[in-house]
Amino acid sequence: MTARTLFEKVWDAHVVAAETADTPAILYVDLHLVHEVTSPQAFSELRERGLKLRRPDRMLATLDHSTPTLPTHADGTRPYANAEAQAQVTQLETNCREFGVELHGWDSADRGIVHVIGPELGATQPGMTIVCGDSHTSTHGAFGALAFGIGTTEVGHVMATQCLLQPKPKTMAIHVDGQLPEGVGAKDLILHIIGNIGVNGGTGHVLEYRGAAIEALSMDERMTVCNMSIEAGARAGLIAPDETTFAWLKGRPKVPHGAAWNAAVARWRELRTDEGARYDHEVRIDAGAVVPTVTYGTHPGMAIAINAPIPAATNAQERRALDYMQSQPGQPMQGTPVDVVFVGSCTNSRLSDLREAARVLQGRHVASGVRMLVVPGSEAVRREAELEGLHQVFLAAGAEWRVPGCSMCIAMNGDLAQPGQLVVSTSNRNFEGRQGKGARTVLASPATAAASAVAGRVADPREYLVEVAA
Amino acid sequence: MKPVTRLHSRTAVLVDENIDTDRIIPARFLTTTTREGLGKLCFNDWRYQADGSANPAFPLNQPAAQGCAILVAGRNFGCGSSREHAPWALLDYGIQAVLCSEIADIFRGNALKNGLLAIVISAAEHRWLLEHPGVELTIDVREQFIALPDGGRVAFQLEPFARHCLLHGVDQLGYLLQHAEAITAYEQKHQELAA
Numbered sequence: 001m002t003a004r005t006l007f008e009k010v011w012d013a014h015v016v017a018a019e020t021a022d023t024p025a026i027l028y029v030d031l032h033l034v035h036e037v038t039s040p041q042a043f044s045e046l047r048e049r050g051l052k053l054r055r056p057d058r059m060l061a062t063l064d065h066s067t068p069t070l071p072t073h074a075d076g077t078r079p080y081a082n083a084e085a086q087a088q089v090t091q092l093e094t095n096c097r098e099f100g101v102e103l104h105g106w107d108s109a110d111r112g113i114v115h116v117i118g119p120e121l122g123a124t125q126p127g128m129t130i131v132c133g134d135s136h137t138s139t140h141g142a143f144g145a146l147a148f149g150i151g152t153t154e155v156g157h158v159m160a161t162q163c164l165l166q167p168k169p170k171t172m173a174i175h176v177d178g179q180l181p182e183g184v185g186a187k188d189l190i191l192h193i194i195g196n197i198g199v200n201g202g203t204g205h206v207l208e209y210r211g212a213a214i215e216a217l218s219m220d221e222r223m224t225v226c227n228m229s230i231e232a233g234a235r236a237g238l239i240a241p242d243e244t245t246f247a248w249l250k251g252r253p254k255v256p257h258g259a260a261w262n263a264a265v266a267r268w269r270e271l272r273t274d275e276g277a278r279y280d281h282e283v284r285i286d287a288g289a290v291v292p293t294v295t296y297g298t299h300p301g302m303a304i305a306i307n308a309p310i311p312a313a314t315n316a317q318e319r320r321a322l323d324y325m326q327s328q329p330g331q332p333m334q335g336t337p338v339d340v341v342f343v344g345s346c347t348n349s350r351l352s353d354l355r356e357a358a359r360v361l362q363g364r365h366v367a368s369g370v371r372m373l374v375v376p377g378s379e380a381v382r383r384e385a386e387l388e389g390l391h392q393v394f395l396a397a398g399a400e401w402r403v404p405g406c407s408m409c410i411a412m413n414g415d416l417a418q419p420g421q422l423v424v425s426t427s428n429r430n431f432e433g434r435q436g437k438g439a440r441t442v443l444a445s446p447a448t449a450a451a452s453a454v455a456g457r458v459a460d461p462r463e464y465l466v467e468v469a470a
Numbered sequence: 471m472k473p474v475t476r477l478h479s480r481t482a483v484l485v486d487e488n489i490d491t492d493r494i495i496p497a498r499f500l501t502t503t504t505r506e507g508l509g510k511l512c513f514n515d516w517r518y519q520a521d522g523s524a525n526p527a528f529p530l531n532q533p534a535a536q537g538c539a540i541l542v543a544g545r546n547f548g549c550g551s552s553r554e555h556a557p558w559a560l561l562d563y564g565i566q567a568v569l570c571s572e573i574a575d576i577f578r579g580n581a582l583k584n585g586l587l588a589i590v591i592s593a594a595e596h597r598w599l600l601e602h603p604g605v606e607l608t609i610d611v612r613e614q615f616i617a618l619p620d621g622g623r624v625a626f627q628l629e630p631f632a633r634h635c636l637l638h639g640v641d642q643l644g645y646l647l648q649h650a651e652a653i654t655a656y657e658q659k660h661q662e663l664a665a
Contacts, residue, residue, distance in 0.1 A: 016656045017649060022630045026649055028656055038553065040503035049643075054653075066501055084501040091503050135552040135576060149552035151580035152505075153642070161646040163653055167629060199488055200546040200572055233549060235575050299488050299549070317487045317544065412497040431492040431550060433515045 003274035006240050007171050007206045010146040010271070014129045016163055024165045030128040031145075032158045033114045034061035034101065036092040037412075038133025042156035043095040053099050054162045060123050061096050061103040063089050064113045066413050069375050069402035078106075081414030112378020112404045115139040115346035119223065120380050122252025126241035126268040131158055136346045136428065137236075138229040142222035143249070144241035144271045146206070149230065169235065170280040172205040173273075176213040178288040183462035185356065186221035187348060187426065187445035189213070190228045191293040191303040193285055199301030202234025205281065208273065209239050213287035219248040220352040227347045228428050231300035240272045292460055294333045295430045295443040297321035302430075306448065306460050307332045324432055325440050326422075333442065333458045339421035341372040341453040342435070343446050344402075345409035348426035349377030351384050353446040358390045360450035360464045361397040367456030372399035373415065375407040399453065411435045424452040473639035474585045475611050477566055482530050482538035483603035489543055490550035491577065495559040497551075508555055509562030534604050539566040542599040546570075548577025548588070557581040557588075567609055569616070571596035582632045583642060587611065595624050611636050 004012070017026040039061075046053070053059065066085040068078050080086040096103035104111040110121060115136055118124040124140045130147035131137060133155045140147035150164065157164055174193060194201075207229050209222075217225065222239050229237030246265050249255050256264045292306040298321040304310065312329040313319040322329065327336075343349070343357045354376060366372045374394045376382040382404055385391055391401045407415040409427035411434065417423045419438025426449050430441035444452065447461035454464065499511045517528045524531045530538075541560070547570045548556060557580050560568070567587035581588035587609055591599070599605070608617040611633060616624040628636070635642060 013660075016652050022634070024629070024631055026646065026652070028653070028660075037500050041505050041554075044504070045643075051647075081498075082501065088501045088503055133552055133554075135550065149576055151552055151554035151576060151583065153554060153580065153583045157643055157646055160643060161650070161653060162657075163646055163649070165631070165642060165646065199549060200574070203546075203572060203575055230550075230576075233546070233574060299490065315487075316485065320486065410497045412500055416498075429490075429492070429550060431490045433496055434492050437496070437515050 003277035005171050005273045005277045005279060006144060006208055006238055006271055007146065008277070010127055010129065010144070011168065013127065014146070019168055024167045026163050027129060027166045029131050029158050029162055029164060030058060031118070031123055031130045032059045033118055033130065033132035033134075033137065034059055034155070035064050035114050035132070035134065036088045037065045038152050039095065039155055040088065040091045041152050042159055043099065045156045046159055051160045053101070053159050056100045058162060059101045060118065060121070061092060061101050062111055062114050062117055063092060063105055064404070065406045065410060067405045068413055069405045069407045069415055071403060081412070085413060109379055112380065113346045113349060113406055115223070115227065116349060116377035116381065119143065119219070120252070120378060122249055122255035125249065125255060125264070126245060127271050131164065135230040136227050138234070139223050139227040139346055141226040141229065141236050141238040142219060143245055144238060144268065146236055146238065148235040170205045172202060172207050172234070172281040172283065173279040174207055174209045174283050174285060176209060176211040176285045176287050178286055179213050179216055180287045180290055183447070183465050184290050184292060185445050185447065186217055186224040188293040189287065189290050190225045191295065191300065191443060192290045194228060194232045194300050195293065195303035196285065197232050197283060199231065199299045200233040202229060202232035205234050207232070207234045207237040208279070209237060210273070214239055215242065218352060219244060220350045223350070224347055228300065231428055241268050292445065292448050292462065294448060294458060295441070296325060296327045296333050298324055298430055298432050300428065300430060300443060303443070304333070306334045306458065334460055336422065336442070336458045338370055338424050338452050338457055340417045340423040341366070341370060341449050342375070342408040342423055342425040342427065343449050344373065344375030344377065344407050345427035346377065346406070347428045348446050349375060349381065351381050353426065354381065354385050354390050355388075357446040357450040358393040360447055360454065360461055361399070362393050364397060364454045366398040366453045370453055370456050372397070372453045373402060373408060374399050375402040376404050378404050408435050424449045424458060471583070471585050471635070471639050471641065474587065474636045477539060477587060477609040478606070479539035479566070480537070480604050480606050481540045481542050481569070481599060482535035483600055484529055484541065484543045485600050487544035488546045488549055491548060491553050491556045492550055494548070494556040495553065500553060500555055502555070505558045507562065508559035509564065512559040512563035537564070539564060540569060540607055540609070541565045541567065542569045542596070542603070544570070544600070546572045546574060548574040548581070550574070552576045552580070554580045554584070557584045557586045561586050569596070569599060582636065585636065587636070589626050589628070591616070591624060591626055
């Protein structure tokens with residue numbers, strides 16, 4: 001048998017009908033994740049055509065994008081941004097009831113951001129194909145699953161047939177050698193990678209992250225890395241499952257148990273790129289050279305070391321980006337005054353992210369005039385964080401501790417920044433207006449975000465982490 | 471989907487690179503539960519000033535850009551989210567084709583499924599079109615070329631299946647449903663993977 005990449009193994013195992021000169025492959029989907037924003041039109045189409053869900057048992061739905069992150073009012077109503085947001089949530093509740101889909105709604109102890117709860121529940125498993133009407137579905141690639149975002153038309157395809165028409169993507173290996181220095185994390189690494197390969201460097205490709213620095217990452221960190229694959233234009237990012245993966249998944253509600261677990265792990269161990277398999281492209285990154293990294297422009301590829309000088313614009317687009325951000329070429333981002341700090345999103349809202357932020361905030365206070373929101377990724381994360389007392393650290397520091405949801409990452413639930421405000425954000429996109437019309441976003445790690453909240457300006461977290469350790 | 475065989479129009483140009491889906495339609499408008507009526511929100515934060523009036527600096531607000539159905543946009547158009555609201559908004563606004571040297575994957579797939587011609591052209595041809603807004607083009611989907619005003623032709627490639635679907639207005643869901651037996655056979659063979 002010819003040597004195959006991890007991607008090819010997962011792809012081959014899901015081909016219902018092979019690609020031909022005239023038609024794309026028909027690819028089977030093992031898990032279809034659903035949320036309120038990109039599904040209503042697909043449910044409507046099914047209804048109009050008199051179609052049923054082919055495999056509702058392979059679907060999992062949650063409420064996350066349009067949901068308020070402030071608690072329920074005294075009268076039991078929820079503080080939705082507007083009636084349309086509330087109607088969208090109600091629509092998903094109705095659709096799930098009517099079509100028989102498992103929904104983690106307001107009454108679920110497991111509700112949360114779709115890319116946080118899939119793994120938490122063990123619904124995400126190695127070797128699966130996973131789709132969702134959401135581009136950050138790439139997150140699930142951290143488990144060795146082929147996971148990618150789809151449009152609403154395709155959401156309808158999967159609902160009705162459990163399949164997608166897919167041209168086969170190319171492969172790109174991102175070898176990350178060495179190890180990340182102290183005080184530098186997965187978010188810094190992925191921003192560094194996107195800064196290197198560019199915001200379109202992965203277009204048409206599935207990325208496989210590999211090498212010693214990747215193997216050393218925890219599952220939370222691997223999810224952070226895979227999450228942002230789309231920010232380099234790649235639809236999916238993959239990491240081969242290993243003992244770290246199996247240990248993390250073991251015992252979760254939806255994974256196999258007993259003998260079936262052992263059989264599954266034996267199967268999952270085969271999910272590695274074979275010796276001698278070829279990628280279409282390969283990139284090498286030295287983990288030891290990564291430092292705290294932030295963005296200075298209006299797409300995630302405009303990322304640099306926090307203390308490096310901002311490059312001069314080389315074209316009209318870059319000038320526009322620097323003008324929008326009010327970034328000064330030649331100056332570092334470090335020291336830029338901050339208005340808002342957001343810790344959350346499917347990129348960085350898991351327990352370890354909150355611990356990282358709390359480690360910086362412990363015994364410190366958010367600078368005067370700075371607003372800081374901490375939004376856990378799921379009810380489970382919220383529970384665990386509260387058990388550890390992390391919420392007390394945030395509240396004592398003057399930050400807001402919110403109810404789980406996408407919140408200020410996509411800013412469609414009313415959590416947003418005002419025009420001109422600078423937000424240091426642990427989310428994934430720094431596009432113009434992403435966090436509110438005219439708002440300026442600086443993407444950063446949870447540690448950098450927390451350090452910046454304390455300093456009132458973009459700050460290097462290593463200075464704060466060292467002080468705590470000493 | 472209605473068949474799309476030919477499109478004749480003048481071009482409008484947005485030279486910016488990396489025009490992301492948040493610029494095409496800001497996320498706060500995604501609370502809709504239908505596909506219709508998004509044209510008025512297309513490029514919202516770029517197109518309108520704070521008081522709601524048209525922003526004269528937005529190129530598509532120029533008189534010459536009115537009625538143009540072909541958009542020539544800077545490299546990597548449509549990057550960002552998977553929201554199909556982006557092509558829905560463009561189509562409702564009146565854009566029926568996007569010509570670019572690179573188009574983001576998910577956006578391109580979504581666009582073609584809705585009959586929005588998302589067509590990749592070479593860097594040199596792209597540069598020329600960016601520099602010459604308002605030229606009259608004919609896009610021929612069947613023969614896969616763009617006819618220029620001087621009679622010249624620019625060839626482009628569409629995936630054969632995407633082209634077939636555009637030309638015949640094929641309903642891709644209908645096509646998939648025809649494979650129900652193969653899907654059932656696959657499911658039976660892969661029972662061990664069942665959740």
